[in-house]
Amino acid sequence: MSPPARWGGCLCGRVRYRVSGTSLYDTFCHCVPCQKATGTVAMSSTIRRRSDLEITQGRDVLKAYKDTSTDSGKPLMRNFCGECGSMLFAFPDVLDTVVGVAAGTLDDFDQWRPDTEQYCMRRAGFLEKIKDVDPSRRFTGSVRSEPEAQ
């Protein structure tokens, strides 16, 4: 049984989307590019199969920034609303079956819980570890790096 689809959209409402199925993982990413892109401590993303994301409205206002500051050097296409600037989707070139959906744009963001922390080495000094994230899912860098020391 798949869970019900979740809806989301940008601040101005021009872009709307639907995600179905289950997340591959839900991550809080402390990397510097995510801090720059969001203007805050981290990027919260629900990582989905691309086939589970349907952009139902506003494709024409989406803009993409080709972020090449990735570990792999392969670009991450950061998609945002050209009208209001909300960060919405990140499409990695390195894994073309996957998309990161900015969890803060989910209509039911209050229900969202991360199960993963990435780039803990860059966690903001005033921020605690997320207590509900299993220590084995707290990575020093990307999800392919070593878990953070306890």
Ligand SMILES: [Zn+2]
């Ligand atoms: Zn917008």
Ligand SMILES: [Zn+2]
């Ligand atoms: Zn990041």
